[in-house]
Amino acid sequence: MTSSPPAGYRPCVGLALFNRDGLVFLGRRANKRLVEHVAPGFEWQMPQGGIDPGETPYQAAVRELQEETNVTSVSLLAEAPAWLSYDLPVDIGKQAWKGRWRGQAQKWFAFRFEGAESEINILTPAGGHKAEFDAWRWARLDETPELIIPFKQAVYRDVVKFFTGFAAN
Known part of the structure; x- marks a missing residue:
């Protein structure tokens, strides 16, 4: 299913991690000075990260999830x-x-x-990676667009649309 990303854009992955109740994992960004990720009042996001050379998007997703949350006990629901x-x-x-x-x-x-x-261990995740988050929580998928930095909200609305079947009603 994976095609190539559009030219001029940094290729990345995003991860919607659902618990058994249909709630999604959110982390609060640890470094509030990174303006490409955080704005006042918009510090929460789902795990995400870049795709390394030679990696498939799926491989990057599994790696990023472990690097940011320490989580490895997962099953793929959808792409x-x-x-x-x-x-x-x-x-x-x-x-x-x-x-x-x-x-x-x-x-x-x-x-x-x-x-x-x-x-789940956001403060000392696997591989000695620097903590991306300083807090975490479970949330309803449909509330995530309002918690992310405004210029990413359209992407989160699409994520809600694609993955709503796995979310709590």
């Missing part, structure tokens, strides 16, 4: 049928990525969390 992209505001793009990318193109995956909540 979004298309790349979802957003443009960075010009001033942020120049600062964040030195103008290299217009924005990000994300391939989204929905996973079911099969483990115990004690497996």
Whole structure:
């Protein structure tokens, strides 16, 4: 199902991790100074990250999930049928990525969390990676677009549309 991301966009993945109750994992960004990720009042997001050279989007999704949450006990529910992209505001793009990318193109995956909540460790995740989040919670999928930085909200609305069948009603 995975095609190529659109030209000019940084290829990334996004992860909707659902618990058994149909709620989705959200992390609160640890570094509030990264303006490409956080704005006041919009610190929450689902795990996401770049695709390394030679990696498939699915491999990147599994790796990023472990690096950001320590979670490995998952089963794949679905892959979004298309790349979802957003443009960075010009001033942020120049600062964040030195103008290299217009924005990000994300391939989204929905996973079911099969483990115990004690497996989730955002402060010292696997592989010695720096913590991306300083807090986490379960939330309704349909409320996530209002919690993410505004220029990413359209992507989150599409994620809600694609994965609503796995969400709590």
